[in-house]
Amino acid sequence: MGRRMVLLFLSFLIILVATPIYADSEGKKTIRIAGDRNFPPYEYMSKTGVYSGFNVDVMNAISIQTGIKFEFVPLPWNQAIQALHDGKVDAIQGMKYSATRDRVYDFSKSYFTSVQAIFVRKDNVWIRELQDLKNTQVAVQKGDIAQELVKVNQGIQLVEVNSQQEAITLLSTGKVDAFVGNQITGQYFAQLMDKQDNIKIVGEQLHPEAYGLAVLPKNKQLLSTINEGIDAIKKDGTYDKIQRKWFGKVILSWSTYFDKWLFWLELAIWVAGILFMGILWWNRQLKREVGKRTVEIEKINEQLQEKMFMLQENLSFQQQLLDSAYSCFVTLDQNGKIAMYNQKAQDILQVQPEWIGKFYKDSLVVSFIPEEQINQTFREAKVYLQQEVTWHRNGEKRIISYSLFPHKNQTGESVGVILNFSDITQRKELERQMAESSRLRALGQLMLGIAHEIRNPLTSILTYAQLLPKKMDNKEFCRLFSEQITDEITRLNDLVDDLLNYAHPRKSAPTSFPFSTLVSSILVLLKQQCSEKKLTVIEEIPEDCYVYADRQQLQQIFLNLIINAIQALPEQGQLIIRAEDLDSHIKIEVKDNGCGMEDQDLDHIFEPFYTKKNDGIGLGLSITYQLVKENHGAIQVTSQLDKGTTFTLLFPHTSTSKDVIPHVSSHDY
Structure with a gap:
């Protein structure tokens, strides 16, 4: 009794949500959703006049989760598509995805996988796959995805119908040779019309693709809320209940099952017979094959030995290459132990072959490379480039330049550290000498520039000073003297300011x-x-x-x-x-x-x-x-x-x- 009350309540709730509502109490817009009126069990008008089906239940469940108000508009499929393009509806509740449709519509998240199938009469033995439909009459529903599948095969005469029920009728009466459409819907109509005994499905499932709600690009913003609703009903188990309700039982008749099992039984007998004969033949060939394999294994062993020799040669070459490098190389494994070093590193660190496998902290590496930097390279794959440090060893001061790199495997996982360092003491000394030489050259050029820049205004001042006793009474001369002497002194003062700024720029306050x-x-x-x-x-x-x-x-x-x-x-x-x-x-x-x-x-x-x-x-x-x-x-x-x-x-x-x-x-x- 309790279960019946729950089912009655859920039915009432679904009918209530499915009732067209143009605006709620708060004035929210109603979303008009079109669907096929005769596409069971996905969507169809029931005998009582209620729009029902898998898609309808999914949309109603999404409405409960999101609060969106849906108005369902049942139409023939081709009219539903036209209504979407004409702006009479906002979305189509169930459309199969394809690349062609994706260029026209935007799709929600998939909530089902839809497949197509080839339906023929049971006495038909020559149509087995899509290629066999050439030069035949094939029924397809107007606007259905099957039109895209069938059109790629030339020579097919398409018979477009308004519903898949009409296509099943044409097939069962012999007016078409085949029908290509949705597998579940075709099976549903075959059973509903009691035609399952003279109609069968042949070939593999066609075009298994995602199935969901579709809108035009201008209504794309609607999909975000719809997707949230799909996620919600899948998470709380509502979707599983709806799917079991509509697809939990196979519609095929018992005779169809029997034919399938009979086919597989016959196939198993043939396979068993072939296997038996094969075993007999195999026993005769086994000794001969063992002899061949023995020869092949000997050849493979020879090849492996050659490859091992080449590998050893390659490793030796790599070691020679590292030993000939100017820089020092030391590699550490993921446990921090020394895995390899070149001759240059051995000369500087004075290590012995027994250092291989020793912990790096026990070597001289940590005397000039900070442990924290090595640890950060281990932990965080951090890279240190061209770091310079002063290394005091045996009372001698050396300048070392080093870099740290994480050693990564082919998957990008850090499996060790590569230490690259060089003694740059001599290079630094040469750089210092070159800098000193450059500084002296710049100083000489600076002195020449200063002398040149000072000489010009001094020449003008000297000239006016020499003429002053002779032309003191000349007012025009006095005026020029006053103006140009002032300009030349200002020029000298600006030069001194520039020199001061160049030599001692003001401390910045960033x-x-x-x-x-x-x-x-x-x-x-x-x-x-x-x-x-x-x-x-x-x-x-x-x-x-x-x-x-x-x-x-x-x-x-x-x-x-x-x-x-x-x-x-x-x-x-x-x-x-x-x-x-x-x-x-x-x-x-x-x-x-x-x-x-x-x-x-x-x-x-x-x-x-x-x-x-x-x-x-x-x-x-x-x-x-x-x-x-x-x-x-x-x-x-x-x-x-x-x-x-x-x-x-x-x-x-x-x-x-x-x-x-x-x-x-x-x-x-």
Whole structure:
């Protein structure tokens, strides 16, 4: 009695949810869903006039889970598709997926796998698969996926019908040779019409594909809620109950089962007979085959020995290759034990062959490579590149450069650590000597530049001083004397200021600020110069692009670079200022399509007093370089004559990222 009451309540609830509702009490929109009115057991009009079926129950369950109101619109299948395209309905509740349909519709998550089948009369023995339908009359439902399957076979005469029930009728009366349609629905109608004794299914299942709700792309947002409902009813067990309700029993008749079992029994007898004969033949051939296999095994053993020899040769070659390398290599296994090292490492560490298998902490490796870094490479697969450390050994100071890499297998799993290190003491000494030589050369050039720049204003001052006693009464001379002496002294004072800034730039006070505001303030100052040349200035700077540097020094850097670009540009030229956040730092470009520079000039542009301008001093880019380094940045320049110049700068965007500015190649000074 209790079970009947529950079933009665559920039936009432399903009918209540299935009743068309155009808006709920809160005015929510009703979703109109079309479906086939004669496609049992998926969806059909029952004898009582109620729209029922597997799809209807699924939609009602989704409605209960999500609160969406559905209005069902039962139509012939081809009319249901047309109603969706005409906008009369919002969705079709059950459509099989295909690549062709996917270009027109958007599908929900699949909640069933639909298969097609070939139905023929039971006395038909020559149609077994899809290819056998050539030159036959085949019934298909209008708009059904079967049309796509059948159309690929040329020579088939299609007979389009409004429902699969009509197709079963045509097949049973001999008006068509075959019917291609949904397997379960075809079986349902065959049983309903008592035609299962003279209709059979042949061949394999056709086109097993996902089956779900379909909408036009404009209603795609509806699918997210539908998908949530599908997940919910599958999770709470409602879907399993609905599926058992409609598909839990096979519709095929007992005679069909008997025919299938009879076929398999006959097949088993034939197979058993063939196996028996095969065993007899096999016993006769076995001795002969054993002899052949013995010869093959001997050949395989010879091949294995050859491969083992080649493997040993390859390992020996790899060891020789490692031993000939300039760097030292030591590998650790996943337990932290030494697995291999080359001759160079053996010479520096003075290890013996018995070190293989020893724990790395017992070796000299930890005397110059921190254990924590090795452990981080083990635990986190962290990479350390070109780390430099001073190693004191036997009272001797050595400089070691080392790198740590995780050793990974083919699946990408870390199975050890590779240590690569070199003694760079001599190289560092050579670099120091070269730097000292370069510093002395730059100092000499600096002195020559200072002498040249000071001599010009001093010559003017000396000339006026010599003429002063003779022309003191000349008012015009006195006026020129006053103006030009002042200009020359100011010029000398500016030169001294530039030299001080170059030699001792002000200590930076970095802060984090949006780079776009800095560029905007600079362009306001240079607006008149840009307008005079009719320049096109393009800013590609994100609003959230922050840079960590001294704002005043950064303003001086980009003021110098932008002024240089404006001076190099012709009329109607183009200036691009671009910024990009690269996680660990900010990349900034100042690009122009002006006159460009020759390659020999690129090697000297950051040197003091190097300039190709007639009125230039040659300290602007030198000071720019100093300020970039003061703010933990890097600068690069690329240029082509008559095509333009690009300055690329890298700065940290936070106070913690200033030590991770990458090395910049190509004219990085």
